[in-house]
Amino acid sequence: MGTLAPILKRQHMKRNIFILALLSTLTISLNAQTLKDEWVVCNNQGCKLLDPYFSDGVTMKWEGSCLNGKANGYGKLTKYKDGEYESTYEGDFQNGIREGKGKFSHKDGTVREGVFVAGQMTGKGTNTGENGQKYTGDFINYRQHGYGIVEFTNGSKFEGFCVADNMYTGKYTNYDGKITYMQKYYPVEKINEKSSGYKPEIGVRVTEYFDEKWNRCTQKDASFYRLVTYESDNKPKGVVKDFYISGQLQSEFTAVYLDYDDEGKNFHEGEATWYFQNGKIEQKRYYYNNKINGKNTFYFDNGQIAQESNYEHGVYNGLYQQWYKTGKPKITAYYEQGNLKIKTVLFHFF
Template identity: 45%
Template sequence: MKILILSAYILLVPMAAAAAGNDVFSGNQSEQSQSQSQSQPQSGMSKALPAWSLDKFLPCNAGKDLAMEQYAYSNVTISWSGPVKNGKAHGRGKMTRYADGKVENVYDGYYVDGIREGQGRITYADGTIINASFSGGKMTGDVSLSKPTGEKYNGNMVNYRYYGKGTYYFPTGDKYEGVFRNGQFYTGKYTFNNGGVKYYQRGTEVEKITDKESGYNPKLNEEVTEYFDGDWNRTTRKNAEYYRLITYSAPNIPKGPVRDYYKSGVLQNSFGALYIDYDYTSINVYEGENKVYSKDGDLLSSSYFYNHVLHGPFVEYYENGSMKTRTAYNLGKYNGLYESWYDDESPKFFAEYKDGIIEDGHFTEFDRNGLRAEGFFEQFVSEKNSWAYSNEGVHASASYNSLMFNVSNPDKTYTRVSKMFAADAKSYSAEANIRKDYARPGQGYGLCFDYVDASNCSMFLIGSDKRFTIISYKKGNREVWIDWKSSSAIKDINEVNNLKFFYISNQVVFQINGIEVARINFTPLSKSAGFSVYGAGQHFVKDFITKDYTLR
C-alpha cells in the first residue's frame, strides 16, 4: 500500500469513528477471529506500559524501587512505606503522592508487582476518604466516599469518577439515587430534604423515568455470551446481529478483553473496558487497545483509550485496505501529525496538531481532482496585534480561534483586515462563522475582501432580518452589487452563520451556510480578507479560514 507523507498541514479533520460505544452474539468463531482475539492483552493494564500512557512506574524509596501511578504528570512524585519484591512495591503499605512537593493523598492498601490490587483506602489532603478496590492499578467497583463537608457517596466508581449505580448524600439532607455518568446525574431520582423529588433520564431532567431496566444479571468469573440487535440493543440469540464474549469479575466489571462478533462468527471489535453497563451503552468506560474489523475480517481501525478518551496512536482504513487516517491523540485531542487519504490512496488532509490546536494555523488539503489548498486557520490570540483594537466606540478582543467586536456607536462601520493571500494565487477563499447578539434593520456584519483602505474595499454582509447585501467602495464611491436581499440560507441573528467567498476565474462566488447566494464578475485590486461590522452590538467571529488554491 502506497503511503504519501507530506510536510504540510490540514484543517477541520473529521473525527474518526471511535471503536468504542458498541455492546455485542455467539456462534462459531472463524479461525481469523480466534487468532485475533488471542493476540489481545489479557488484563485492563499490562505491566509493560506504552510510552504514551499516563500510567507510569515512578521511583519511590529514594529512587531505589518502583510503583505504578495513574495520571503521572511531570510534577508528581511518590514515596512508599511497605514491603518490596524485585524492586517494586509488593504487599500492604502506604503510598504518599506529592504534586510539586505537596502531599495530595495517601493510599493505604495492597500492591502486587508495583501495581495496586485489592482493597485500599485513599485519604486526601482536604480530609476526603475513599474506600475502594483496585484491579490492574485501576479503581473499579463499589466504593464508599466521605468528605469533611458532610457529603457521602456509596456506589460504583471508575478511576475516581462516579460511574454506574450509586447514592450521593448532600449535607443539606438531599440525596440522589440512580445511575451516574462521568460524575454527573444520568438516570435516577433526586430527593430534597423537604420530601420533594425530581427525576433524571439520560442526563436530562424529566417528569418521570420511562426507561426500564433489563434486569440482566450475568454470571461472574466465567465467560458469558450476550446478544445484540443491529442497533446494539440486548436481544435473543434468534434476533441477534452481533454477539459478545465477555467475562465479568464483578457486576459491570469486565475481566480481560471484550470481544464482539458479527453473527457470521467474524470478529467485529476487540477492546478493553473498565465498566460495562447492562442497560446504557453510552456510559461504558473503555480502556486500552481497541480494534474494529469489517464483515470480511479486515482491520478498519486501531486505537487506544485512557479513561474512555482516545489517547495514543490511531489508524483507520477503508474497506479496500488502503489507509484512511493516521494520527495520535492526547486525552481526546489531536496531537502530532494528522494525515488522511482518499480511498484511491491520493492525499486528502494534512495538519500538525498540538493538544487539539493546529500548530501555526497552517494546513494543506486536496480534492479528488488534484486541486490543492494551502490554508490558514486564524489563531487570533497569537495574531492579536493585528486583530485587537479599542478606539472610537469599538473594542475588539481575541481568544484562540474567535474574535469579539463590541461596537457602541450605532452609526459606526468597523473593518479589520489581516489576511493577505499569496501574490501569485489564481484562486482563493475565505470563510468564518459569525454571530451577532442584536441588530437593527439595515445594520450588517460579515466578511470584508479586496481591501486596500477604507475608501477601497468590498463587503459581504448579513443582517438581522435574514437578508444579505454585497457592496463595494472605489475611491470612496459606494457601489451596491446586491442590495439587501432575503435568503432562506440565513439563520436567526443569535445563531451562527457561516459566510464564505471564493475567487476563481475572475468571478466571486458567495455562500451562506454552504448555499450559493450570488456570483459576480470581479477583478480584484487586493488579495485580502477580514471582517466588517456596521451598527452597535456584540459581534462574534470564529473559525476564520483562508485558502490559496493551486493544481498539483
C-alpha cells in the same frame, strides 16, 4: 460493541445548556492524572511502590514499612511533582501496590476515600471537592462510575448512575425542590431505561445476541452476537469479541465494566478494534480510564487509512489527518489540548 459515534450529540441548544450547567457543577478535580504505570523508588529510604499515574518529575516519600524492597502495610505516601507537593495517600500497601482501604488528599483540597484494588480505587467510596461538593457511590479505576449520590453545596442533589465522573441517568433535585430527570445526559419527563433482566453465568464463556441497534434479543432476531466471560457481575475477563451474525468478527476490546442493557454505561480500558464485514479493520483506538488516549485511526473498506488523530485524556492533541479513499491527503490539522491551532485543506481533482 455498538456505535462509533460520540455519546454526546449536538441536539437542541436548550437541552445542551442544561446539561453543560449540570456537568460543570459535578466536576471534581482529577488532579492531572497521567497515563503511565511506573515503579518508583522513594528517595527517603529506597523502598519501591507502583504509581498508576506517574509522570516525569515525580518524587515520593514513604513513611511505613518496607518488605523485600517494596512498601508494605499501612503507611503514608507523599507525592511531589518537580519539587512541589501534589498529594498524600494514607492507607494499605501489599508488595508495593495499593491494596485495601485508603485515603487520597490532593493539593487543591480534594479528598477521596475508598477501597483500592491492584492499585486503583474501585468499589464503594467518597470524593469530596475543595468546595465541599461530595460524591458517595461506586468507583472504577479512581473515577466516579456506577450508582451514586452527588451532594452540591447549594443543597441540590443528584441520585443515579454516573459514567466516568459525569452524571448519566438519574434524578436531579434542585435546592428549591424542583425535580429534573436525566437519561443519557439529557433531561426527560420520565426515565425509561431498558431492563432485559439478563443475568449471565459467572466464570464461563457465554454468547449474547443483539439486534441491529445493539438491543439484547433472541438468536433468531440477532444481527450481532458477543462472546464474553464474566469474572464477576458486569466485569468481563480478557478480550470481549463481537461478531456479525454471519460469523465475521465485528469488534474486539477490553473493558472493566459492561452494562447488560446500556452500552453507554460501559467502562473501556485498553485497545479496541472494529472490523468491516469484509474482514478489514474499520477503526482502532486505545482507552485509558474510559477515555480515548493515543492514536485513533479510521480506515476505508479497501484498507486505506481514512483518518488518523492523537488523543490525550479524551481530547484531540497533536496531529490530525484525513485522506481520500485513493490515498491522497485531504485535511491536515494540529490540535493542542482540544483546541484547533492549524488546519490545511487539500483539494485533489480526479
